[in-house]
Amino acid sequence: MLASVVILAASMALTNAHGTIWGPGMYCANEGNPNADYPSKQNSYHTGYPLYQLPWDKFWLNNNRNCKNDPPPDGEFMEVPANGVMKVQFASSRAHTNYGWGGKFYTGFVDGLTGYDVNENQPDCVTSPNIHAQNASMVAGSAFAIAYKSDINSVGLEDMVVFSVNQHAPWITVDYEYEVPDLPACPEGGCICAWSWIPNGCGEANMFLNAYRCKVTGATNTHALAAPQTPSYCEFDDSSCVQGAKQLLVWHQADGIDNINVDNRKQANGEWASPGFNDKCGFKHGAQTDIFSDSQISYTPSDDSSSSSASSSDTSAATGNVAAVMPADSESSSYEEPASTSSWEEPSSTSAWEEPASTSTWEEPASTSTWEEPASSSVWTESSSEASSTWSSSSAASSATAQCRSRASRRSLKRDLARAAAERKAREDPSIPERRAMNAHARSQRRAAHGL
Numbered sequence: 001m002l003a004s005v006v007i008l009a010a011s012m013a014l015t016n017a018h019g020t021i022w023g024p025g026m027y028c029a030n031e032g033n034p035n036a037d038y039p040s041k042q043n044s045y046h047t048g049y050p051l052y053q054l055p056w057d058k059f060w061l062n063n064n065r066n067c068k069n070d071p072p073p074d075g076e077f078m079e080v081p082a083n084g085v086m087k088v089q090f091a092s093s094r095a096h097t098n099y100g101w102g103g104k105f106y107t108g109f110v111d112g113l114t115g116y117d118v119n120e121n122q123p124d125c126v127t128s129p130n131i132h133a134q135n136a137s138m139v140a141g142s143a144f145a146i147a148y149k150s151d152i153n154s155v156g157l158e159d160m161v162v163f164s165v166n167q168h169a170p171w172i173t174v175d176y177e178y179e180v181p182d183l184p185a186c187p188e189g190g191c192i193c194a195w196s197w198i199p200n201g202c203g204e205a206n207m208f209l210n211a212y213r214c215k216v217t218g219a220t221n222t223h224a225l226a227a228p229q230t231p232s233y234c235e236f237d238d239s240s241c242v243q244g245a246k247q248l249l250v251w252h253q254a255d256g257i258d259n260i261n262v263d264n265r266k267q268a269n270g271e272w273a274s275p276g277f278n279d280k281c282g283f284k285h286g287a288q289t290d291i292f293s294d295s296q297i298s299y300t301p302s303d304d305s306s307s308s309s310a311s312s313s314d315t316s317a318a319t320g321n322v323a324a325v326m327p328a329d330s331e332s333s334s335y336e337e338p339a340s341t342s343s344w345e346e347p348s349s350t351s352a353w354e355e356p357a358s359t360s361t362w363e364e365p366a367s368t369s370t371w372e373e374p375a376s377s378s379v380w381t382e383s384s385s386e387a388s389s390t391w392s393s394s395s396a397a398s399s400a401t402a403q404c405r406s407r408a409s410r411r412s413l414k415r416d417l418a419r420a421a422a423e424r425k426a427r428e429d430p431s432i433p434e435r436r437a438m439n440a441h442a443r444s445q446r447r448a449a450h451g452l
C-alpha cells in the first residue's frame, strides 16, 4: 500500500508541467537549497514554478525560491555562442532533461511522458502536459537576457538586455534553440543570464524567470550593449513598439514593480491582453540584433574565443524548435522511476532540508496559499466574462487568493503533502524494501551524475 502511494505520488508529480530551462550554469538547480548534495535534487521542479504577485526581492531572478543562494558549481557556465545558437532544454522537472539523472528520463516531452502529438490542438487549452497554450501556434514565446556583471546580487532589471527570443517556445517538447546576436565577451567571472516566459492565457496570468551563470563564447565584437528600455505593448501599432535594447518584462507582480500594464485591454483574438516575448511587445523572433551601443566594452573580456562550441552556425531549424525524440519503446519505467522518490528524499541532507528556518523560505507559505486557488471561480477561460477573469491585473490585484490555477496544480500540492508524509514514514522504517531499493538506485545515480 505504502509502496503504491509513493510510486503514484512520484509519477504524478512529474506530470505537473510548469517549467523552466534546466542546464549547466543554472541557479536553483537544487530548488534553492544550497546544501543539497548531488544527486539529491535531480528531480527539482519547484524551480519551474511561476511567479505571481511577488515583491521585488522575491520576484527578481526567482529569489522567491532562494535561487540567488543556490548557484551553479564553480566554473560551470551556460554557454552563449556569439552569432550562434543556444540549444537548451525546457521541462517541468530537471529529471526530464539531460541535466537530471544524466538524461536517463529524457523523453523529448516536458513532463517526461511519451506519445504526445506535437500538433495537438485543444481549444480549451492543452492541460496534459499543462503548457498554457491551445496548440503550437498559440505559444507565447520566451526570451534570454544578459547582464554584463558577474555578481548576481548586483544585477538589476536595468542591467539585463533581452538578446534572444524564441516565439515558439516553450511548447510540449523539451528542446529549443535561441539564436544569439554578435555579443561581446563577458567579464572574467562570466555574465548573469536570465530566461523568462509569460504565457498567453490558459492558466494563471503569471510569469517565469530564472537565472544562469553564463559566458559568451567565440566573441569578437567589442561593442557594449545599449541601456535597455522598458518594452511597450504595441500589438495594434507597430510604430509604437520600443526599438533597440529592451528590458525583461515584469508583469502581475506586487508593490508596483511591474514595467508593463495591459489592464483592460483585449488582444486581437478578443481575449484579455497579455504581454509577452513576441511581436505584441516588439520582440522579434530570433537574435535581437539592434541592442548594441557605439561604445566599447569597458572591462577586460574573458578569453573564450577558442571555445569548442559546435553549434554556432546551425540555424537549420526554421522555427527554432527541435523535433521531439520519440522513443521506440514507450516503457512506462521512464516515468515510474523509483529514483525520483529517492532523490526527493535526499537522505544525506535531511536535516538541512527539514530545518525550520530554511523551511519558511523554502516551503514558502505565501506562494503555497496563492498556489492553491481556493475558489477556482476565476479560472481563465475563453467564455469568461470580464468580471470573472483574472487575466487583467486590475481584477487580479483584488483577488490575490483567487489564483487561476489549474486543478492539476491543486492536486499537485496535495500530492506533495502526501508524498512528504509517505517519505517521512519510509525514512523511519528501513525495513521497507522500496526504501532500500531507492537508496541503492540513488547511489548508482550519484556516480552517474558526477560523470556529467
Ligand SMILES: *[C@@H]1O[C@H](CO)[C@@H](O)[C@H](O)[C@H]1NC(C)=O
Pocket: 121, 122, 123, 134, 135, 136, 137, 138
Ligand atoms: C490554435 O488555437 C487557436 C485558438 O484556439 C485557433 O484559433 C487556431 O485555429 C489553432 N490552430 C491550429 C493550427 O490548430
